[in-house]
Amino acid sequence: MRTSWGELAVSDAHVHFFSHGFFSILAGQKQGLTIASMRETLGWHMPPEDPAELAALWDEELTREGVGAAALIASLPGDEGSVEAAVGAFPRRFHGMFLVNPLAQGAVDKTVEAVRRGRLRVPCLFPAMHRYSLHDLAVTQLLEKLAATTDPVVFVHCGVLSVGARKKLGLASPFDLRYSNPIDLHALALRYGGIRFVIPHFGAGYFREALMVADMCPNVYLDTSSSNGWMKYEGNLTLAGVFRRALEVVGARRLLFGTDSSYFPRGWNRAVFEAQQAALSEIGVKAEDAAAIFSGNLEKLLGVKG
Numbered sequence: 001m002r003t004s005w006g007e008l009a010v011s012d013a014h015v016h017f018f019s020h021g022f023f024s025i026l027a028g029q030k031q032g033l034t035i036a037s038m039r040e041t042l043g044w045h046m047p048p049e050d051p052a053e054l055a056a057l058w059d060e061e062l063t064r065e066g067v068g069a070a071a072l073i074a075s076l077p078g079d080e081g082s083v084e085a086a087v088g089a090f091p092r093r094f095h096g097m098f099l100v101n102p103l104a105q106g107a108v109d110k111t112v113e114a115v116r117r118g119r120l121r122v123p124c125l126f127p128a129m130h131r132y133s134l135h136d137l138a139v140t141q142l143l144e145k146l147a148a149t150t151d152p153v154v155f156v157h158c159g160v161l162s163v164g165a166r167k168k169l170g171l172a173s174p175f176d177l178r179y180s181n182p183i184d185l186h187a188l189a190l191r192y193g194g195i196r197f198v199i200p201h202f203g204a205g206y207f208r209e210a211l212m213v214a215d216m217c218p219n220v221y222l223d224t225s226s227s228n229g230w231m232k233y234e235g236n237l238t239l240a241g242v243f244r245r246a247l248e249v250v251g252a253r254r255l256l257f258g259t260d261s262s263y264f265p266r267g268w269n270r271a272v273f274e275a276q277q278a279a280l281s282e283i284g285v286k287a288e289d290a291a292a293i294f295s296g297n298l299e300k301l302l303g304v305k306g
Helices: 020-027 035-042 051-065 080-089 107-117 137-146 164-168 183-191 207-216 229-234 239-249 270-282 287-302
Strands: 011-016 069-074 094-100 122-125 153-156 196-199 220-223
Touching (some): 020 035, 020 080, 051 069, 080 094, 080 107, 094 107, 122 137, 137 183
Parallel strands (some): 094 122
């Protein structure tokens, strides 16, 4: 992709794979809710039933935008098969990530089995969504088993959690922010030094705390995804200021570019890429550091694609 640093490879570390299975699970959460009614309310294109067909749409979209690879997230527990199918259809394009509720019956063993099959690389923990502490025994049991797998990576959502589609659809979101502080990850990251942990959205409102944990734990990464609307809680902090501070504390080799793209017809959210490119240019980031942030770090973390 052509940028202010010249030709730059771009890979996206954070794309939600809103499959037919995802919407089917949502439909089961409210009486009378259907895929047809969700299409009308949201104004989105509903995906084909075959996740491989949706993967083909994303493959075409990323090719059009000049994006080499993307990490796809199965965004509800129970829909991990959709992303597994997408990675199977386009193994050189996609990395597999999937939401896990470690408190659910059998979740720990199912998660480890999915990781060992190879197409799903990164379990995603959302403690505030599922209302548990990262120090719950179920989390420890999961991490113990993941630590025995090859090159384990775990995504941990911290900070503000708001799912706009759920609001529009009238679905309850009984999240609990008591469980969203990155500080809770500190002892676990120290204990499980062989696991790389990814905190998305710069900590989503816990920027200071995310920086503290990443500073003390070299196995903690930050992803840059979304519009980073949490900055409204930080006074006059700008996106350029966020990047400047993150680079000062964490360095360029543990930042993962992401957009938080999710649905069609919007497709890949180029506006997020352009805003982050502009912010990094503003603070004078060197070409080699830009290359690491926009693709190199993800390639090293999860394996080269494309």
